Amino acid sequence: MFLGALVASLPLFVLLLGIPLLMKPAAKVAPLAWLVTVLAAILYFHFPAKVVLLAALQGAITGIFPIMYIPFGALVIYNVLKATGWMDKMQGAMANLTIDRRAQALLIAFGFSAFLEGICGFGAPVAIPAMILVGLGYNPMMAALVCLVANTGPVPFGSLAIPTVTLAKTTGLDLMRLSMMTGRLMAPLALIMAFATVYAMSRGKGMRGSLGTILVTGLSFSVTEFLVSNFVGPELTSVLAALACLAATAAYLKIQKRVEPWLFEGESMAASAPKAFHPMDLFLSWLPYLLLAVFIIAVNLPKTKPLFAGTAPGWSALLIKIQIYNPAKPYTFSWLQTPGTVMLIAGAAALPFMGIKYSVMGHQFGRTFRQMIPSFIAVACILSISEVMNLALPIVDPKTKLAIWGDLAVKQASMVATMANSIVAVVSTHVYPALAPIFGTIGVFLTGSNTSSNALFGNLQKLTAQGMKLSEILMASAGSAGASAGKMISPQSIVIAATAVGLSGKEGQIMRQTIKYTIPYVILLGLLVWGFAFLFPHLVP
Numbered sequence: 001m002f003l004g005a006l007v008a009s010l011p012l013f014v015l016l017l018g019i020p021l022l023m024k025p026a027a028k029v030a031p032l033a034w035l036v037t038v039l040a041a042i043l044y045f046h047f048p049a050k051v052v053l054l055a056a057l058q059g060a061i062t063g064i065f066p067i068m069y070i071p072f073g074a075l076v077i078y079n080v081l082k083a084t085g086w087m088d089k090m091q092g093a094m095a096n097l098t099i100d101r102r103a104q105a106l107l108i109a110f111g112f113s114a115f116l117e118g119i120c121g122f123g124a125p126v127a128i129p130a131m132i133l134v135g136l137g138y139n140p141m142m143a144a145l146v147c148l149v150a151n152t153g154p155v156p157f158g159s160l161a162i163p164t165v166t167l168a169k170t171t172g173l174d175l176m177r178l179s180m181m182t183g184r185l186m187a188p189l190a191l192i193m194a195f196a197t198v199y200a201m202s203r204g205k206g207m208r209g210s211l212g213t214i215l216v217t218g219l220s221f222s223v224t225e226f227l228v229s230n231f232v233g234p235e236l237t238s239v240l241a242a243l244a245c246l247a248a249t250a251a252y253l254k255i256q257k258r259v260e261p262w263l264f265e266g267e268s269m270a271a272s273a274p275k276a277f278h279p280m281d282l283f284l285s286w287l288p289y290l291l292l293a294v295f296i297i298a299v300n301l302p303k304t305k306p307l308f309a310g311t312a313p314g315w316s317a318l319l320i321k322i323q324i325y326n327p328a329k330p331y332t333f334s335w336l337q338t339p340g341t342v343m344l345i346a347g348a349a350a351l352p353f354m355g356i357k358y359s360v361m362g363h364q365f366g367r368t369f370r371q372m373i374p375s376f377i378a379v380a381c382i383l384s385i386s387e388v389m390n391l392a393l394p395i396v397d398p399k400t401k402l403a404i405w406g407d408l409a410v411k412q413a414s415m416v417a418t419m420a421n422s423i424v425a426v427v428s429t430h431v432y433p434a435l436a437p438i439f440g441t442i443g444v445f446l447t448g449s450n451t452s453s454n455a456l457f458g459n460l461q462k463l464t465a466q467g468m469k470l471s472e473i474l475m476a477s478a479g480s481a482g483a484s485a486g487k488m489i490s491p492q493s494i495v496i497a498a499t500a501v502g503l504s505g506k507e508g509q510i511m512r513q514t515i516k517y518t519i520p521y522v523i524l525l526g527l528l529v530w531g532f533a534f535l536f537p538h539l540v541p
Contacts, residue, residue, distance in 0.1 A: 005422035007044045008415035011037040011385050012445070015491055020512045025505035026495050027374035030381035037385045037415075045415060051395070051405045052388055054325035059387025061324075063380035063492075065333050067448070069340035071127035071496045072372055077288050077347035078131040078500075079364040084356050087135035090285035098253045100261035101138075102198045102210045106217040107253075108132050109143075109150040110197050111246040114221065117151060118238030119296040121159030123496040124339050125151045128289065130500040137264075140501035142201050145513045148488050148497055150197040152521070153190030153221060154238035155450050155484035156182045160300055161234035163450035167480055170458040173472055176233060180541040181477035183229025183237065185528060186484070187222040190241075192524065194218030196517055206262055213252060220248035284354050291346035292339075299337050308337040327397045327404060375499040378507075379448075382491050386447045389415040390456060416446065420460050429468040433533035434526035436461060436475050437482025441522055444486025448493055453483045470533060471540045478529040485521045488514040 011033045018029030034056070041052045081087045098104060108129045117125040126147045133143035156163050157179075164182060168175035194217050198210055224241040232240075283290075299308040306312040310319025320333040335341060351358060392414040393406030406412060413421070420439065427435060439461065443453025457479050465475040487493050494507045494514070503510070532540055 002422050004044070004418045007040050008389065008419045010040055011389065015382075019491060019494075019508045020515065021508070023506075023508035025374065026378035026382075026491055026498075026507040027505070030378045030385075030491065034381040034385050037388050041388050041391065041415065045412065045418075047391060047393065047412065048405060051325055051393075052391065055387045055391045056384040058324040058326075058331050059384035060380040061331055062387070063383030064376055065335075066338040066340060067123065067383060067492065068372065068376055068379045068496075069338060070343070071123040071340075071375075071499060072368060073340035073343035073347075074124055074127045075131065075372065075500060076361065076364055076368045077343060078128070078135075079368055080347065080351070080356060080361050081285070081288070082135065083364060084354070084360060086285050086354060086356075087132075089281045090132070090135060096282075097250065098261065099263070100210075100213075100253075101264055102202055102206050102262050103213050103249070103253055104136060105133070105138075105146050105150070105197055105201050106194065106213060107246065107249055108136075109146045110194060110217055111221070111242055111249055113147060113151045114154040114238055114242035114245060115293065117154040117158040118236070118240075118242055119160070119293055119300075121162070121339075123493070124343070125154075125158070126493055126497045127500040130497055134501050137267075138201075139264075140503050141506075141509065141513075144494075144497040144501045144503060144510050146197060146201050148493060148510070148514050149200045149517050150193065151487060152193045152484040153186055153225065154242065155487055156186060156480045157225070157229065157234050157237035157241075158450065160239070161237060163454050163480060163483070164234040166451045167454040167458045167476055170455050171462045171472070171476055173462065173476055177473050177541045178477055178480075179234035179237070180230045181473050181532075182234075182480055183226050184532075184539065185477060185481040185525065186229075187226035188528070189481070189484075189521070189525060190222040190225055191218040193521075194221070200513075200517065202262065209260075209262065212256070213249065216252040217245055217249045221245035284350075287350040287353060288343075288347045291349055292343055295342045295346050296339060299342065305337075309334045310337075325405070326395050327399070328395070371504075372499055374504045375495050378495045379492050382448065382495075386452070389446060391415070392417065416456060417460075420457065424460070424464055429470065430534075432464065432468060433470060433475070433478065434530040436478035436529055437485065437522055437525045440479035440482030440484075441486040441489075441518070443479070444483045444490050448490045450480065450483040450487070453486065454480050471537070474529065474532055474540045478525070481525055481529075482522060485518050485525065488518045488521070 014033040014036050018024045019026055038052055041047045042049050113125040113129045116128060130143045130147040134140055164178055168178050194214050198206055198214055221241045224244040225237055228237045228240050307315045308318060310316050318336045320335060321330050323330045393412040394403040394408050395405040397404050439457040440453050443456045444450060447453055458476055461475040461479045462472045465472045489511055494510050498504050498507050498510055
């Protein structure tokens with residue numbers, strides 16, 4: 001078992017060695033890790049070569065559509081705004097709200113990112129805020145780091161709570177109880193990450209004098225997240241918490257305008273001072289993103305979601321569905337509902353009001369595609385690795401109940417399950433709660449998605465809890481909460497952040513920085529879960 005776990009871990013070792021340690025571009029490391037994964041699956045785990053390659057193909061396609069298509073749409077619109085001067089107008093308008101760099105980070109990287117996470121998730125909450133921060137004059141490396149660190153608190157409730165809903169469906173556990181427990185874990189962590197957001201960009205110097213802003217931002221988000229997740233439900237938790245955070249922070253900054261702002265080293269007050277601007281500039285510069293929010297919500301309402309997802313009668317043309325290797329898990333792509341398409345539509349709808357010709361968008365479309373080719377390669381390989389590592393036999397046709405691949409009498413565990421089983425085998429009941437979040441972190445490191453991580457490890461957490469006589473709700477929620485830590489070091493997330501700020505090929509430098517925040521985050525979460533398990537079990541729903 002342990003040799004199998006070691007072999008299954010080889011792709012992770014390649015990624016960890018190549019990206020953060022050897023500082024090689026993800027576009028070069030990921031194909032090598034992909035090759036190691038495929039060879040291990042065929043030669044050691046004895047999966048049929050054809051099914052391995054088909055699974056790899058499905059993962060690669062998923063990596064492009066919808067995963068990288070989302071930041072592609074966001075980057076096209078950003079490049080249009082940058083080329084036409086509207087990003088400069090946004091910078092001027094933001095400066096009139098606050099020129100304090102710490103406050104800008106809290107508003108955009110923490111608050112606005114949480115809003116995007118709540119409505120669409122995937123790469124948008126990192127890509128769009130990072131681009132905006134660079135447009136406001138942030139160092140690209142700093143912008144990427146700040147957005148990756150800040151985008152943690154809303155993750156389990158992102159995309160209208162798809163990760164938590166998926167966890168409930170995968171495990172059969174009660175959705176509301178999972179929402180309540182996840183909210184109780186994430187609320188205090190969200191407050192801590194508000195502090196971490198400012199620390200990531202300013203270290204100790206910037207922390208002084210920003211306590212009030214941090215507390216208003218962090219508390220408004222975390223308190224709302226706790227209340228909504230515990231008394232309303234998971235779907236709108238991140239959206240409402242983000243809106244409360246943005247409103248509270250903006251109101252506080254308006255009151256605190258007389259406080260001396262904190263600027264980057266070398267910046268002068270005169271250069272950063274608010275410039276005259278027309279109020280309409282603020283509205284128009286944000287119009288593509290405001291329309292994005294409206295359109296995303298519009299296509300995800302209970303009555304409209306089945307239509308735009310292509311699952312309602314007569315709307316099947318909006319859903320691309322292909323059986324590649326597993327009839328129970330076909331490749332699906334709701335091309336009109338995906339945030340990538342919605343971002344492009346929102347941008348196109350805004351352009352006439354901003355006086356921008358569509359030819360500019362066409363030019364930036366091609367330019368952005370060329371710019372993102374290395375990122376396409378990296379993420380396609382990473383998602384392909386994930387699909388192969390999750391491959392298990394037999395694969396059964398749900399209609400005929402016959403094996404499509406493998407033998408019904410012989411079960412072959414996936415590479416990921418082999419790793420997980422080995423970890424569980426050596427962990428005691430009194431230690432496991434502190435380690436439970438790590439499964440979520442590993443899951444997101446592999447897939448880049450909290451939803452995929454919950455689908456991957458949700459039942460493992462439930463079955464382990466049953467065997468150890470621990471709370472199923474607590475262990476499952478711990479894994480989902482731990483997934484937010486994985487977002488900071490996931491190669492997929494880092495590639496998206498690097499692409500957004502123009503640092504493709506320097507993913508290793510970014511990961512070296514984010515892992516410094518991931519480790520203490522996981523430790524704090526582990527201690528919190530352990531406390532709920534043994535000190536405050538009555539607080540577990």
